[in-house]
Amino acid sequence: MPRPANPEVRSRLLSVGRDVVLGRGFNGCGVQDITEAAGVPKGSFYNYFESKESFAADILEDYWQSIEDRHGPILYDARVKPLARITKFFRGLTHDHGEANFAFGCLIGNLSLELSNGSEVTRSKLSAVLNRWESALSACLREAQERKELGGKQHADELAQILIEAYEGAVMRCKVEQSGNALDRFEKKVLPRLLV
Incomplete structure (x- = not known):
């Protein structure tokens, strides 16, 4: 048995x-x-x-859950202005990447590049994780609009997608260069231009 x-x-x-x-x-x-x-x-x-691909989906879930557990509460902290929460959230992610000397990239981006065309189970999990990330950012952006901290002409869901895409691109560049320069530019140049 x-x-x-x-x-x-x-x-x-x-x-x-x-x-x-x-x-x-x-x-x-x-x-x-x-x-x-x-x-x-x-x-x-x-x-x-069940398979190596189902393992990939499970490590993605585990990876994103650990991010939600450690950094997700930042996005819902009503004591902090919504746009400052978003900046703090990304700063926390960047700190995590810095702990590994920017050498490994993000599991979401890495597996997107490796498996999104070859594994439906992994592609589906990637999509679900990205949707959860977008949803959390969108809620914070909508609150910023309600508080008149962010212009009402911005579409919160689309802006959340752009933030993630810009961040993931910066993480990829950091992995190539093994430095935090691209993430520093994201925080100092990209965020201030998008969050207006």
């Missing part, structure tokens, strides 16, 4: 596997690389994940 799945093993596979994928790319690592790094027998990987 098979042993029941162990939630701690699944959690370790997600956490360590995410780091492996960030460091080597999804196509640059195999299931064995992930299980070795997690200290788990290769055969047990499929007790927790």
Whole structure:
């Protein structure tokens, strides 16, 4: 009789596997690389994940949930003006990238480039994560409009999409240059021009 799945093993596979994928790319690592790094027998990987692509979707969910847990509350802090919250939110993300010396990029951007054409399950999860990110930013932008902090002619949903696209592009550039210059430009040049 098979042993029941162990939630701690699944959690370790997600956490360590995410780091492996960030460091080597999804196509640059195999299931064995992930299980070795997690200290788990290769055969047990499929007790927790239907396929490597479903694993990618699960690490995306885990990655975005960790961002929502750490930085998401910033966007809903009514003590801070909405546009300052958005700047603070992106600053928190940038700090995370700086902790890794800007070497790995963003899992959302990385997997978008690697898998959006080849894995429907991953593409679907990427779309869902981007929608959650957009929704959180849009709510904050609408509040800024209600408070007359942001011009009413801006379309909040579209502006949220533009902010994410600009940020992800800056993260990609930082990964190439292994410096925070592009994210510094995003915060000092792009945000002030868009959030008016």
